[in-house]
Amino acid sequence: MTGLCAGRVVVVTGAGRGLGRAHALAFAAEGARVVVNDLGVGLDGSGGGAGPAGPAQDVVDEITAAGGLAVAHGGDIATPEGARSLVAAAVDTFGGLDTLVNNAGFLRDRMLVNLGEDDWDAVMRVHLKGHFLPLRHAAEYWRAEAKAGRGRRARVINTSSGAGLLGSVGQGNYAAAKAGIVGLTLVAAAEMGRYGVQANAIAPAARTRMTESAFGDTMAAPEGGGFDAMAPENVSPLVVWLGSDASEGVTGRVFETEGGRITVMEGWRPGPTADTGARRTPAEAGATALRLLADAEPPQPVYGTR
Template structure:
């Protein structure tokens, strides 16, 4: 296998199914050695199985690629550290980290239990932070030893993190946090040769099939129609971001869906009024009303008004 990721060592979390699986297979097809991390849990995080990760490894090896499975919990320090150690000890390095692992526990806010909140924030946000931390420590050590690497991180956010999603307060908050983490990591790690970007994908996976069953159905087999919601449509951008080809691209957030790629433009100053003194509450309200009339309306929260 040869391609844009030739010779790179790539770690993908949550790579046993869905988007992570598609990313792992695409990196392998592009020439990378891949560490496939997955706990094999159910869609709500329950249970565990080594099967999904090993199935992906088997598929990569059957196609002539190199891969190995890692079953550690990347939302723990031990699991995240062992993920990086495994890549370095088995393949000699870590060049690209794709943080993708996650699950859902959807509830309206008034019905959400603390455990539903903690579990989702843990797997998505802590599960991004810890692998990033331990990979960054290795890249820093390499840079200090005079071996500055062309390292890449691709984090997985969501449209829910950018706009919000009704019934997904925990997931939306975690995915918004991933965007903030991406921006900070890009600023802090550039000195070590690390580029960090985030992706908000839309595809048919276990996490989306129930919510978007009508719009995400696959076309009939043999129809020749483009499967717009196939996870494999997202992976080419992830592979490019994880390769040397993306040199100079960092601190960015992208949306990817079907054949569409969008550069997302985040918070930036809009209309402003400066009194150069203290407002009264009434004055502040009148000024704010005026500013809102000049501002661009925010995008609609997913599920609002349904």
């Protein structure tokens, strides 16, 4: 490895398994000191509990066995106390915080007519609030450091999804939360740049507990070896680069990444437009809308409809 993150302190949430585990191991391999957060819950968020034991400690053991430095954090990052203690774990153990990777999440998939309020709230809580609270406490730390003349080249990598960019049938709660994460990322990039913080988001596709339940055999590893396009480890190199000093100047961006592919997503941009300078009647507004739609690019299909 190149030591791209040598000396940096990195926090990864939801790092006990899947993408988070791959990110934590990849950062450690590049010289970072890593706080491995995982609550140890099931795929739907059930079970688990506070404390460092469980999957987070397993990843720490992997890192230390390879000669790296890591510490486990078992707190609930969707609570103010858990998020605050997460940042404190980095500062108290390793003397600071340079990179925050928000990755934790779970699924409670339902079609909209069957989607209960509890399932909505639980997914919003872990994905959207679970991004906001660690980011808020990390930002508070970085602002204080900058004001004290100890500014850091801080990095935030948030985890959105193709579901958040295009929508996904049966995942109204998840898609809405992941879309919210993109908005949160753009605001963080705009607000925190003055303190040396860069914020970007990824929309990864990889084989994890979540995707295996949703897509089944399409996520399976290839038989007989060869390149495993769905391996979580394929996503981590971009995350490590975004979390390093080498990404200087890259902020407010969203990247899709899958296998060997990286795509810069360009988001909402103004398309065809018309302005009469006066109020329209409903019929006139409709005629204008239809004319503009005829000139517009068709939307990308929602996942689950193609």
